[in-house]
Amino acid sequence: MINKTNLQASSQVLDPRLLGRPVHLLPQFAAQIAEDVAAALRQPAVRRYWDGFQLEAAGFVGAPDSAQSGRWLAFEGSAGSVAFALERSLLLAVLNQRYGRRGALPGPAVDPSTVRVTATEERLAVVLGQQIASVLARRVDANLARAHNEAGLPCAELVPGKVPPPPPAPGGWTLGITLRRGQGGECGQLWLALDQELVARVLLGLMPERARERTPHASVALGTALQVTLDGRLVSKEITLEALFALKLGDIIPVTVGRADVLLAESRLFTAAVTEHNGSLCLTSFEDSD
Numbered sequence: 001m002i003n004k005t006n007l008q009a010s011s012q013v014l015d016p017r018l019l020g021r022p023v024h025l026l027p028q029f030a031a032q033i034a035e036d037v038a039a040a041l042r043q044p045a046v047r048r049y050w051d052g053f054q055l056e057a058a059g060f061v062g063a064p065d066s067a068q069s070g071r072w073l074a075f076e077g078s079a080g081s082v083a084f085a086l087e088r089s090l091l092l093a094v095l096n097q098r099y100g101r102r103g104a105l106p107g108p109a110v111d112p113s114t115v116r117v118t119a120t121e122e123r124l125a126v127v128l129g130q131q132i133a134s135v136l137a138r139r140v141d142a143n144l145a146r147a148h149n150e151a152g153l154p155c156a157e158l159v160p161g162k163v164p165p166p167p168p169a170p171g172g173w174t175l176g177i178t179l180r181r182g183q184g185g186e187c188g189q190l191w192l193a194l195d196q197e198l199v200a201r202v203l204l205g206l207m208p209e210r211a212r213e214r215t216p217h218a219s220v221a222l223g224t225a226l227q228v229t230l231d232g233r234l235v236s237k238e239i240t241l242e243a244l245f246a247l248k249l250g251d252i253i254p255v256t257v258g259r260a261d262v263l264l265a266e267s268r269l270f271t272a273a274v275t276e277h278n279g280s281l282c283l284t285s286f287e288d289s290d
Helices: 021-040 044-050 088-099 119-147 196-206 209-213 241-245
Strands: 002-010 053-061 073-077 080-086 173-181 187-194 225-233 260-264 267-277 280-288
Touching: 021 053, 021 119, 021 173, 021 196, 044 088, 044 119, 073 119, 080 088, 080 119, 080 196, 088 119, 088 173, 088 187, 119 187, 119 196, 187 196, 260 280
Parallel strands: none
Antiparallel strands: 002 225, 053 173, 073 080, 080 187, 173 187, 225 260, 260 267, 267 280
């Protein structure tokens, strides 16, 4: 007996919930970003702004409140966009370090409420945001290149957006990075909020090879829904031709019904348990096939 059913597959392939299992690998991505940021802080072009700062921690966190993060900046590219914000106390510390008197010892932490916002400060925030966002973009591209066994993909260029982004939603994908000024100095935080397209690229770069092969490519337009037909193979039994031709009306062939194979065009996708419901055989407890 063959039982057929339909599977509705959403075309919103960029929603991270559709990518399933790789979400648990996000701490691995955060660890990669931590290493990349720590290395970037030692590069001359970046150190001229972040001299004396060192990475303290990095990880996916809840979205900060507006009083803590202040103004958000957008950085956009063909592969997605990033919203960036940093604590103003951290921004002022970088500002004083960059434009303060050369050779002077770091001064005490500045109270942001006592300092007015200047055009120099706003321009510096854009420079710092583009530096950190570019570190993230390069890591995403490197993971995708390695996952697809390619020599190297072009790094996604992120440029400042023209419209300030809204603060990230509480349940969004926000990467928090904590930096410390000198040994035992004050800590400050900055945040990178990834849009759904960029999150999908992050997860595709982290996805194990077999799972990646079963995931629709993000660039394929599937419409509002893709309907496919799955065949459930409930019983398979081998008998000899002699036994087959000897069968008579009323004969019983003993079989054992275990887990059924669920096929798509003769390719086994899942196994499923066979149950009975209101006189009909049904499939339940789907599991990926090995």
